[in-house]
Amino acid sequence: MKEKVTVAAIGCSGPVAHHFVEGFCEEGANLRLLARKPHKVRRRYPQAEIVQGSMMEPADVARAVDGADAVFLVTPMGLSDDPSSEIEAARLVLKGLKAAGVPHLIYTSCLGVERKHGVGILDAKHAIEQMISESGIPFSILRCGTYMEDLFDLRVELLKKGKFLFPLNKSRRFTFTSQRDVPRFVTSELLAKGRVLNDRIDLVAPGTFSISQIEVLLSEAAGFEIRAPSRFPTFHLFRALTPVFRLRKDRMSSVIPLLVHFDKHGYHSKDARSDIGGFEATTLPAHLDRLLCQEPG
Ligand SMILES: NC(=O)c1ccc[n+]([C@@H]2O[C@H](COP(=O)([O-])OP(=O)(O)OC[C@H]3O[C@@H](n4cnc5c(N)ncnc54)[C@H](OP(=O)(O)O)[C@@H]3O)[C@@H](O)[C@H]2O)c1
Numbered sequence: 001m002k003e004k005v006t007v008a009a010i011g012c013s014g015p016v017a018h019h020f021v022e023g024f025c026e027e028g029a030n031l032r033l034l035a036r037k038p039h040k041v042r043r044r045y046p047q048a049e050i051v052q053g054s055m056m057e058p059a060d061v062a063r064a065v066d067g068a069d070a071v072f073l074v075t076p077m078g079l080s081d082d083p084s085s086e087i088e089a090a091r092l093v094l095k096g097l098k099a100a101g102v103p104h105l106i107y108t109s110c111l112g113v114e115r116k117h118g119v120g121i122l123d124a125k126h127a128i129e130q131m132i133s134e135s136g137i138p139f140s141i142l143r144c145g146t147y148m149e150d151l152f153d154l155r156v157e158l159l160k161k162g163k164f165l166f167p168l169n170k171s172r173r174f175t176f177t178s179q180r181d182v183p184r185f186v187t188s189e190l191l192a193k194g195r196v197l198n199d200r201i202d203l204v205a206p207g208t209f210s211i212s213q214i215e216v217l218l219s220e221a222a223g224f225e226i227r228a229p230s231r232f233p234t235f236h237l238f239r240a241l242t243p244v245f246r247l248r249k250d251r252m253s254s255v256i257p258l259l260v261h262f263d264k265h266g267y268h269s270k271d272a273r274s275d276i277g278g279f280e281a282t283t284l285p286a287h288l289d290r291l292l293c294q295e296p297g
Pocket residue numbers: 010011012013014015016017035036037054055056074075076077078110121144145146147148150251
């Protein structure tokens with residue numbers, strides 16, 4: 001980056017956005033983070049500026065983004081496969097952003113949401129992309145594949161025991177995004193160059209991989225066999241537990257419908273572009289090698 005830019009991160013105080021926040025700090029941005037409970041995030045991100053407030057309060061959002069060069073937005077998934085709370089969160093954030101008059105909104109969306117899929121997590125992104133493009137705010141929408149850090153890094157201990165907990169049809173294909181690539185792309189390709197896309201792009205790693213191919217990549221990276229469980233019975237057990245997750249207001253009540261969609265269709269876009277200017281996205285084999293490479297001696 002030529003000059004230090006200020007990025008206001010909204011919806012980034014939870015665990016999913018951890019790699020985005022750390023990445024922005026590593027890329028040298030001044031990071032401002034809106035959080036309902038500042039003491040929780042202050043310990044995690046001592047280098048960030050924390051603004052107390054909620055993304056559901058437009059006045060808090062306007063205060064958090066005041067004077068920032070860009071706003072980086074992650075919207076919180078709703079429960080029970082219902083997209084409405086995520087759409088409402090985006091609506092309230094946009095209200096705050098309009099009041100503040102921000103120069104650039106960067107939104108992390110999902111692959112393939114140019115149409116609805118009947119899945120809450122994806123349909124929320126479809127609606128939010130539409131709202132952003134009609135908001136009049138300069139924007140860049142980054143459509144991401146499955147986050148490598150979310151699928152693999154969080155389960156590294158299980159992977160080291162030879163298990164990859166992804167019990168879906170093994171022929172389904174997936175496209176991936178390294179979360180660390182997102183702040184790297186934003187700072188080097190958008191902010192440093194003063195580029196606002198006013199469009200959507202797929203920010204993905206090269207290639208699509210079936211679960212069988214992922215098993216091979218994992219095994220090669222680890223130096224021992226790593227296998228996904230067969231679809232039966234694990235996938236069916238997950239599905240059967242959906243009403244329990246709904247009752248408990250657990251995020252799995254929305255994740256399971258997404259897994260059902262993945263089991264039918266995989267998660268990739270035919271036209272996903274991985275050649276974005278000169279930007280080199282982290283490849284899946286490189287990520288897995290780094291995650292699973294064994295310590296020497
Ligand atoms: N592509 C992928 O592989 C992938 C994987 C996982 C998730 N995602 C996407 O990442 C996004 C975030 O996922 P998540 O929801 O599971 O993230 P999360 O880590 O649980 O974070 C949710 C964020 O929203 C805030 N939030 C939630 N409810 C709120 C409320 N009522 N009022 C104010 N703030 C609220 C939280 O603030 P507090 O910290 O204050 O609670 C936190 O900052 C979703 O859009 C999801 O679809 C994508």
